[in-house]
Amino acid sequence: MTKLAQWLWGLALLGSTWAALTMGPTLGLELPLTCREVLWPLPAYLLVTVGCFALGTVGYRVATFNDCEGAALELQTQIQEARADLARKGLRF
């Protein structure tokens, strides 16, 4: 199964569960009113939560993305070393 198919299956499953529960009364399935009032806007809440989670994660990872200053400095000194050594070995740059 492709990743796309997996996602569609997952969404269809969630969607139909939600639909079945909110449409409960018409199907003879009786849920308390307060329950249905919570259920009805659930997908919207879920969407907002997922969005916040995504933004939060990416934001955190951007903020903690390592700046490898040390690696850059080390490379610079090694480049000088390499140049000198290669010139000694007869390389014409």
Place this chain on the structure above:
Amino acid sequence: MASTEASRSLPKSRRDPEGRALRQDKFSVLLPTYNERENLPLIVWLLVKSFTESVINYEIIIIDDGSPDGTREVAEQLEKIYGSDKILLRPREKKLGLGTAYIHGMKHATGNYIIIMDADLSHHPKFIPEFIRKQKEGNFDIVSGTRYRGNGGVYGWDLKRKIISRGANFITQILLRPGASDLTGSFRLYRKEVLQKLIEKCVSKGYVFQMEMIVRARQLNYTIGEVPISFVDRVYGESKLGGNEIISFLKGLLTLFATT
């Protein structure tokens, strides 16, 4: 005394405690170049340094695609300096792209492991001994460098580039769940037969190629180890991938999402 006895009686094939490469292992580095005249001698020097310090058996295969800046001429000088058993020149007449450069280079590789890296100094050879140690440690089929984990990171990236990179990586992880944290990086070690199999299977070009390699690897149940690397943006020359990088990335991502 007892412990030395015990280690002496270990089977010969057991790796040594530091996980150093076995004597018969050979590592072929594939270096595709296009206009890397300035970088090539430096990367080769760093590679030789790293391999000799860690006593690793190696060869460096340079695949130059007819660079107009004379990369090939520098490569020939390097071949003379380091010997044609260490530096192998396998040039092609014109720019035919990265994917086919790897295929071309691999045909001539004599090692049982292949290391793929960029020649622009953004991938530092000092990490190769770590890749090898990691490979031995878990007997992995692939070891991939990662900028996104542990001590990994980047140098020379502004905020915008970091956001794009992290954002793209996040979406990729969610959609593909590839089992590796850095899909677009191209600093990796492969078992030769694994790379051969993967290259046969991969259809995408350019940037997406690296992503597809990992996704196919997961499909084929190959194991992947990861080593954090620092990625230092190229100092000399310019990137050949650019312009519509984001568009082609998204296209590739969606293609993989829908087909794998």
